[in-house]
Amino acid sequence: MIEFKGVNKWFGKLHVLNHIDLKVQKGEVLVVCGPSGSGKSTLIRCINKLEPIQKGEIIVNGMSVHDSATNLTKLRTEIGFVFQQFYLYPHMTALQNITLAPVNVKKIAKAEAEKIGREKLDRVGLAEKADAYPAQLSGGQQQRVAIARGLAMSPEIMLFDEPTSALDPEMIGEVLDVMVSLASEGITMCVVTHEMGFAKKVADRVLFMDEGKIIETGKPADFFDHPQTERAADFISKILSH
Amino acid sequence: MMTFYFGRLVEMFPFFLSGLWMTTKVAFISLIVCTLIGFVLGMLRANDTFFFKHLIGVYVALARGTPFVVQIFIVFFIFPEWGLQLEPFPAALLAMAIMGSAFICEIVAGGIASIPKGQWEAAASSGLTKVQQLRFVIIPQALKVILPPLVGQYVLLIKDTSVVSVIGVMDLTRVGWVTVMRIPEGLMVFALVGLLYFAISYPLILLSNYLERKMAR
Numbered sequence A: 001m002i003e004f005k006g007v008n009k010w011f012g013k014l015h016v017l018n019h020i021d022l023k024v025q026k027g028e029v030l031v032v033c034g035p036s037g038s039g040k041s042t043l044i045r046c047i048n049k050l051e052p053i054q055k056g057e058i059i060v061n062g063m064s065v066h067d068s069a070t071n072l073t074k075l076r077t078e079i080g081f082v083f084q085q086f087y088l089y090p091h092m093t094a095l096q097n098i099t100l101a102p103v104n105v106k107k108i109a110k111a112e113a114e115k116i117g118r119e120k121l122d123r124v125g126l127a128e129k130a131d132a133y134p135a136q137l138s139g140g141q142q143q144r145v146a147i148a149r150g151l152a153m154s155p156e157i158m159l160f161d162e163p164t165s166a167l168d169p170e171m172i173g174e175v176l177d178v179m180v181s182l183a184s185e186g187i188t189m190c191v192v193t194h195e196m197g198f199a200k201k202v203a204d205r206v207l208f209m210d211e212g213k214i215i216e217t218g219k220p221a222d223f224f225d226h227p228q229t230e231r232a233a234d235f236i237s238k239i240l241s242h
Numbered sequence B: 001m002m003t004f005y006f007g008r009l010v011e012m013f014p015f016f017l018s019g020l021w022m023t024t025k026v027a028f029i030s031l032i033v034c035t036l037i038g039f040v041l042g043m044l045r046a047n048d049t050f051f052f053k054h055l056i057g058v059y060v061a062l063a064r065g066t067p068f069v070v071q072i073f074i075v076f077f078i079f080p081e082w083g084l085q086l087e088p089f090p091a092a093l094l095a096m097a098i099m100g101s102a103f104i105c106e107i108v109a110g111g112i113a114s115i116p117k118g119q120w121e122a123a124a125s126s127g128l129t130k131v132q133q134l135r136f137v138i139i140p141q142a143l144k145v146i147l148p149p150l151v152g153q154y155v156l157l158i159k160d161t162s163v164v165s166v167i168g169v170m171d172l173t174r175v176g177w178v179t180v181m182r183i184p185e186g187l188m189v190f191a192l193v194g195l196l197y198f199a200i201s202y203p204l205i206l207l208s209n210y211l212e213r214k215m216a217r
């Protein structure tokens, strides 16, 4: 479903992605973790071409992401993206946030798009907030609307970049619950997160990065309880001590 | 003596009104043109993938860094040498468009730059094209930042139209000059000229202040 083939990326001199080879199967839930600055965000941002790469190739659903002949719009409608800072459109209601792309990208009729939009809001438990503006919602609610927006065009893949890191602790649970239910529905998910509980519960695989390299991958139980590398062990002890 | 001149001035009031009309015409048309061009250039300038970003930068610097009277002389006296011969009125509009667009471009580009990069990325991630990202997501938010200084710029541009009198456009300022030759009571004449400018710009000053307060909330 998603395949990295010898992907390399630099920010100036900084080698942010160092020869990444990776395959994510359809329906798989992959958790990406690692220290700050290790390239986790960059890794998933390359999947929908928010970032260019300098070497290698990424294939998503048979499309070569960084090939200029690839239909970028089509690619992106098949991938939902959720940001740490939500980035809801502040001048639009929750429902308008969700229907913007279906109406303007997929050219779905407005009434139909709103029906779908309400379904997505219902799915994240916010049916009654359709007409609320982002500023009127709590952080957890905003992030759930952002997830609903990501789901608006029924993507096969959802990417999450630290979706709970900007939230107050009491709101993390509501967002993780939504993500757990998505995982059980067979959506392919790549999640950058340090939420070990989430990883153990739903992840098929954990990927540990450091300095732009994939250091270790494994089943969550194996990875967290018996890390193979010292760097991973070090990292796990640090997140545990929080 | 004063009262005699005041009577003359009242007689000439229709002449002043025709000057006011000309000033309004120059201002109104050029503000619309400047706004359209300024927005397009501002959007291009705020977009780092466009190679002519820097070209626009050079134009903006030149247009903002040289006196308007010099620009209007170039348009009216030098352009004809390059094959573009214009009557005073269209030449005035063209010069205003060149100068005003540069200022508005900077205001628009600044407003767009104030929107977090994540807003672009969120919109891009959902498949919207660059133009759609601007139209639906970026510009509506940037307008809050753009509108107050934009209306403030309109006031400055309206006052700048007085310079078009130097190439013979019969605007309010030129009416003032012509009148002074007949009524040697300069203070009275130009007080009236100033008052009429003020009558157009003051509502815009109020609007700018209002927008400033409203957008700050």
Ligand SMILES: Nc1ncnc2c1ncn2[C@@H]1O[C@H](COP(=O)(O)OP(=O)(O)OP(=O)(O)O)[C@@H](O)[C@H]1O
Pocket: A011, A014, A016, A034, A035, A036, A037, A038, A039, A040, A041, A042, A043
């Ligand atoms: N646009 C950019 N220009 C230059 N350097 C960048 C840019 N974006 C990221 N970097 C650098 O690339 C490296 C990897 O960044 P990235 O955001 O992928 O790390 P991360 O693993 O997501 O870290 P964090 O846990 O802090 O989010 C960092 O050193 C960062 O400073």
Ligand SMILES: [Mg+2]
Pocket: A040, A041, A042, A161, A162
């Ligand atoms: Mg990151």
